[in-house]
Amino acid sequence: MNEVKVLGELTVLDDVGPPRRGRAYPAAGATSALLLPAALLLGALVLWPVLRTLHASVTSDGRWVGAEHFRAALAAPGTGAVVGRTVLWAVLVPAVVTALGYLFAVASRRSEEGGLVRLILLVPVALPLVVTGVTFRLMYDPDPTRGLATLLAARLTGRSADDAPQLLGPGLVTVALMSAFVWAWVGLAVLVFRAALDRLPPSLADAVRAYGGGRRHVLWDAQWRPLLLRTVAVVFALVALGTSRTFDLILVMTPGSVRDDAAVLALRVWQTSGGTTTGQGAALGVVWLVAVVAGMLVAAFFVRQAWPPPRVEATPGPAPTTPPRRLFRLLAAGGAVVWLIPLVVLVATSAHGQVDAAARGWWSAPPGTGSYAALLGGDELWRALGFTLLLATVVTATVLVVALLAAYPLAWLTGPAAQATGLLLMAATVVPVQVIAGPVNEVLGVVLSSGTARGLALVHVALGVPFAVLVLRNAFADLPAEQVRGARLGGRRWWGTLHRLARHNLPAVVAVSVLEFVQVWNDLAVGLLFSGPEATPVGLFLAGQSRGFVSNSGVLAAGSVLASVLPVVLMVLARRQLVAGLVSGGVR
């Protein structure tokens, strides 16, 4: 930060506030050059494919057919149930995650064990959803001699092993999937709520109390209205959009016979169109796309209603308020123990040879390292891990460069232009990849080649850029004036300024990098749709093993543990920057 006053500075730069930042705007030529990479990527691999899908949904071999595909797709048996289930996912799951996240955040605040509780809750966030699926399928195995949950359910309901409730059966499979999803996402909600609660000025609550307000009033006027409403909206929207990722869970967790009973739009679109996007598949994709974008707009509207949040004048240091009540703390600790159980099951299963893991429960056989030995002795997993590491690193670096370049000029936009780009970027962020798979393959075929490692990397980059631009743009725009001033004075050219600004925005840069890396590392859907035969990403490797789930369970568990180490370590190490980076602008 440049605190030294320079001659002339007062008159030139002291008025650089948000409305007049145009002065720091790079020249028009430079701007278009900076925006070009992001615009090209998004245009070719997101916007054009979306238009192609829209086109495919109303044509058949190039011939206009109107709403025929939509009618056929919606009239197909089971579509009603699929749409209903998708909506249920998008409403029920976010509600549960938001509520649990808030409770855990409050209950784990300012207590000694709170940090540990939050750490435990964070681990599932970092796991690939494929690993979550493997973990819960191990727990819910319909055989009570292997599945812990089935064994407990049989004991609790007093039924015999054969009549035990089957969590993976057609009746309960959606509940089973939802429980896995909630387990994976609550930690994220806790992080966001905790950051929001920490930003609430305690003076506000004091003021409410001074005017005679009770507990209820404090909650309403000092917490809910100023910040929590917005946070709840953000968390709810985030999770609701995240439910479109259930695809990975369904592929891994459901046996073929109940796949239809668990199907949501993501799966149905993939089943009807696969790698190509035509006819009914395209129509379903359009329905899904419209729903997702509409949901995004509603969420954005809510967020804007509660905008802007109160500026925190001074960071409220270690607050002197009392920790939550004992009962609350106990509940938080109990919750953390429950959250640990699936992890224990996964690790315990991985510590058994393939035969023991398949034929007996992990609690009834002596541990061994057979599964790890089988995996590490072959070269398939090594190759998958190495390739995924390379892929994630290259993609993250590319996304960061492209997004930094684009975020810089976009940050100085104000008014409707800023809002419009924000909405566009958000829309690009939420486009489900299954909807545009066919056209993306066409584009890849034209520019290089589909089914190659480079094509896969390109798709990852295009899908990662919008979110990264959004976060970095908002972070740049939120920088205090004096830092912008310092950067402007210090950097001779725009890249010098950009470099200095990026340094001030380190949390946002770290957050974007870590999230992008973990996203690519944890991916299944993009790998499934676009990866070629030369190399298999680790998510796809695990999903392939899960086709014969029981017979491979030892290897699957061991592979899952190995595949999870890196993302978990990264997320845990970077958790503070993640929160700071995202809160500084990612969610606005």
Added chain:
Amino acid sequence: MTPAGRLSRRTLLRAAAAGAAATAAGCAGGGPSVQVAVVWSGSELDRFREVVATYPDPVRVVSAGNDIDAFLRARHLAGTSPDVAILSRPGLVTEYAARGWLRPVRPSTEYAVPIGLSDLLLAGGQRYGVWVKAAHKSLVWHLPSMLPEQPTSWDELVSLTRRLGALARRDGGPAPLAIGAADGWVLTDWFENVLADLAPTAYDALAGPDADWQGRPVRDTLDRLAELWSIDGAFPGGGRRALLTQYEESVIQVVRSRRAVMVFEADFTAEVVGRFRRGPEEPVTFRFPSAGTGGGALIVGGDVAVVFADARGGVELVEWLTRADSFRPWLRAGGYLSPNTTIALTDYADPVRRQLAREMRGPDTLHFDLSDQLPGAFTGSDGVGIWRIMQDFFADVTDGVSAAEAVRRATGQLAAAARDAGGGR
């Protein structure tokens, strides 16, 4: 033409792809090699690599995984089709040939496959593919100590299942049958074996464009399956549990946990047995029992090699693959059943495969796996097509729905799916 003149876009792309692969997988490129995309993975892929290692020119084998159709379509769009592909569905061969993607092949003089297989690969009078691997899909496996006397007819199988099922219900003995009903293809294999036994001519017609899925043969077949599947205690844990049991687990139930006596499936069951067998006792097999007095039907699955239109060296490689001694490394390693009847039985190192190869040369008519010949989505995958329909049928008959009602529902669904896929009624 000079080498430089041949440097088309396709070649460039291929070189780029090979370069990317070499970087990613750390393998050395170099030299013009024939690229082969295969459905296999794991040990089968390794074995096939050993096979082509003895081919005079370098061959690059890539595994396209289970959905090779989507893979090849994407590669075609991108103009980077491989030279040769090995497919598991003959329906794809005629489909690709009709689109002009393929080049006719000429097998070597040492190539001969049973009647019923070779005709599937003809389109417009031209041969577009050769069989390179076969699977015998009419076997029932059991441990000799668990079942002293094998049933010789369908009726014996039903009465045996009733007897063992009643015992299992009463004092918790092993159930008569394990079945991996979570995998739809297991149920379609059951269906095909019964159908081919009951109505061999109708079987072949069902693969054609005028298939009648609501006719007598299909209904009789389903009736017969319902008769067996609805027996109380037939499956360990009952029908609900069987629908969550995958194929490998059903084999484990027979050879390891011994909760079931018999399991029906193909010759590749031997691999699962090898991994999970307990003790020295080897399981034995008998042919899927027939309702009549004959030996029962013989259902065969298999993989086909095709050559793409602008391939280089593909036709030669495929010709070489059809020679009698090309697959010798895999024959020696075991786990390989050849469709080629000119291969000497003594070449089989693995006694089970030798016996099956002998059966495939017997006088019975072979039938190729029906579901693999069905068009479009009807061919089935998890939750889709005939797999899903057979699973619904299984759920119905094991859940107390009357056979007549279950058959009515299933034939209705089959006919609708056939119509949607563009063939049959």
